[in-house]
Amino acid sequence: MKKIALVTGATSGIGMACAEAFAAASYRVIITGRNTAALDSLYDSLTALHGPDAAFRLVFDVCDPGACTSAVSSLPLEWQAIDVLVNNAGLALGLEPEFEGDLGDWYTMIDTNIKGVLNMTRIIVPGMIERGRGHIINMGSVAGDAAYAGGNVYCATKSAVKAITDGLRIDVAHTPLRVTLIKPGLVETNFSRVRFHGDNERADNVYKGIEPLTAADIADTVVYTAQAPAHVQIAEVLVLATHQANGSIIHRQ
Ligand code: NDP
Ligand code: 8X3
Numbered sequence: 001m002k003k004i005a006l007v008t009g010a011t012s013g014i015g016m017a018c019a020e021a022f023a024a025a026s027y028r029v030i031i032t033g034r035n036t037a038a039l040d041s042l043y044d045s046l047t048a049l050h051g052p053d054a055a056f057r058l059v060f061d062v063c064d065p066g067a068c069t070s071a072v073s074s075l076p077l078e079w080q081a082i083d084v085l086v087n088n089a090g091l092a093l094g095l096e097p098e099f100e101g102d103l104g105d106w107y108t109m110i111d112t113n114i115k116g117v118l119n120m121t122r123i124i125v126p127g128m129i130e131r132g133r134g135h136i137i138n139m140g141s142v143a144g145d146a147a148y149a150g151g152n153v154y155c156a157t158k159s160a161v162k163a164i165t166d167g168l169r170i171d172v173a174h175t176p177l178r179v180t181l182i183k184p185g186l187v188e189t190n191f192s193r194v195r196f197h198g199d200n201e202r203a204d205n206v207y208k209g210i211e212p213l214t215a216a217d218i219a220d221t222v223v224y225t226a227q228a229p230a231h232v233q234i235a236e237v238l239v240l241a242t243h244q245a246n247g248s249i250i251h252r253q
Contacts, residue, residue: 005226006030006082008062008120009089011038013189014139017215018086021223023050030079032058032071033089062089062116063108072123081131084226085124087117088139090157092195095150106153113157117164125168128177135226138165140183141247142238148247154195155247158183162236169235178233180225185240186212186250209252210243 005022009015011033019029023046031046033039039057046055056079060067090113093105117138128134143151144158162181169179192203218239225234243251 002026002028003083004028004030004079004081005084005086006032006120006124007086007088008032008116010042011035013191014184014187014215014218015086015088016042017219018088018222019046019055021216021219022084022226023054025223025227026050027084028053028055028079030056030058030075030082032060032062034059034061062119063111065115065119068119068123080127082124082127083133084135084137085120085128086137086139086222087120087161089116090139092143092151092154092191093197095195097150098152101153109153109157113154114160114164117161121164121168125172125177129172129175132176134176135178135180136165136168137180137182137222137225140165140181140236142183142185142240142244143247144183145238146247151247165236169233176230180234181236182218182222182225183236183238184213184218185238185244185247186210187215187218188212189215210241210250213239213241 005027007015007019007029010019010031019031019042022029031039031042036059039059043055043057058071060071062068091109093109094101121136125136138161140161141158143155144162147155165179165181172179188207192206193200196202221237221239228234
């Protein structure tokens with residue numbers, strides 16, 4: 001019986017790469033996101049490569065708890081027993097000092113990066129506990145280890161993801177469930193384009209003079225943690241580009 005992985009934010013970047021890597025590892029993948037066209041295109045490529053039962057699409061916004069519940073409840077019976085939940089959907093908005101940042105940007109990051117993870121965890125983990133199997137993999141960041149200039153609220157949301165992940169690991173320690181936090185450094189995706197509200201030049205500069213990680217590098221790590229033997233719980237993984245030391249120190253050529 002193939003395992004089922006649900007990936008949030010599968011329409012781009014790390015989430016899309018995770019969906020591809022899980023499908024390549026013979027998981028059936030529930031791909032979720034807000035962008036229907038991008039989900040359709042990923043669905044087409046996954047099913048063409050891995051067969052018609054390789055993927056299932058759910059369109060919803062992780063910030064909307066009602067939409068999360070309806071989407072997960074709408075899963076056909078054969079897709080309901082989720083083995084791996086990857087809470088990946090998230091974003092940074094802005095890089096202004098905390099005394100100049102935009103309240104709307106801050107609230108969107110808090111709603112998506114923190115409440116989105118909680119919404120999905122609260123809906124899916126009870127079924128995992130009932131079935132006596134499951135793995136929750138949350139996408140943190142090196143940004144959650146320590147604040148960097150202008151990172152303020154984004155860094156705070158990723159610190160919160162760490163605390164939420166650690167808290168869940170404590171709360172399910174009496175069960176066979178495993179809980180993992182992945183903390184990537186610089187990964188070249190749409191992340192910086194979103195952060196800088198579509199300013200592509202500014203986004204490209206983030207990756208100048210350093211070979212950044214790719215989304216596939218992070219997906220490899222995610223799938224590795226999911227495939228560890230059942231008695232092995234990889235609690236936390238920090239993955240940096242070779243010339244990045246932490247959230248602030250990046251050596252550029
Ligand atoms: P991308 O912008 O490429 O992908 C982000 C994904 O999250 C998109 O699929 C996006 O969908 C989705 N998403 C955003 N908001 C929502 C929402 N409200 N509901 C549902 N889906 C949503 O960035 P990354 O792939 O880089 O980011 C993925 C995760 O990795 C994030 O949590 C990010 O914080 C984290 N991360 C990224 C790093 C990097 O350097 N890139 C480093 C460390 C962590 P849509 O197209 O609909 O917006
Ligand atoms: C994304 C990595 O360093 O741009 O979380 O915040 S960083």
